[in-house]
Amino acid sequence: MFLKSTKKAITLIEIVAVIIVLGVAVTTLINLLFEVTRRANFSEEVALANFYTQGLMEEIVSKRFDENACCSWTAVADLGASADGEDPADKTTFDDVDDFHGFSDIPQSSYARSVVVEYQELSTSTWQAASSPPTDFKKITVSVTKANGEAGTVEMESLVSGY
Ligand SMILES: [Ca+2]
Numbered sequence: 001m002f003l004k005s006t007k008k009a010i011t012l013i014e015i016v017a018v019i020i021v022l023g024v025a026v027t028t029l030i031n032l033l034f035e036v037t038r039r040a041n042f043s044e045e046v047a048l049a050n051f052y053t054q055g056l057m058e059e060i061v062s063k064r065f066d067e068n069a070c071c072s073w074t075a076v077a078d079l080g081a082s083a084d085g086e087d088p089a090d091k092t093t094f095d096d097v098d099d100f101h102g103f104s105d106i107p108q109s110s111y112a113r114s115v116v117v118e119y120q121e122l123s124t125s126t127w128q129a130a131s132s133p134p135t136d137f138k139k140i141t142v143s144v145t146k147a148n149g150e151a152g153t154v155e156m157e158s159l160v161s162g163y
């Protein structure tokens with residue numbers, strides 16, 4: 001009778017121990033699963049943002065350097081599609097790289113894409129915003145951001161020349 005009673009007590013302790021161990025293990029597994037899911041989402045966001053950034057960049061650099069013939073390049077105030085008479089909302093009407101200045105669109109729900117084009121100059125060995133534009137070089141920056149995403153903003157820059 002005494003032995004039987006002791007065996008029951010040990011069984012209860014074992015059950016409590018198993019519950020505690022399972023609780024810790026399940027919590028750890030859930031945390032691990034959450035982290036794996038978060039990283040997978042992050043990778044997918046970066047990959048998609050890269051895809052949309054690169055796609056638009058390739059489209060822009062396929063256009064000619066400027067609306068004007070060499071070398072009376074477009075004034076800074078006239079960068080963008082409006083000054084050339086193209087439709088700022090319709091990039092299929094754009095025919096030179098700076099027409100994309102100020103352009104923005106939503107390639108997919110919650111992904112916002114925008115473009116900045118600015119004249120550049122080489123100072124010693126560093127490219128920087130031109131101190132007296134226009135110059136023969138334009139830097140194109142395409143940015144893609146996912147709303148409420150973890151990847152932040154993905155940016156791609158290209159330098160094109162009027163030569
Ligand atoms: Ca144009």
Ligand SMILES: [Ca+2]
Binds near residue numbers: 067074
């Ligand atoms: Ca233009």
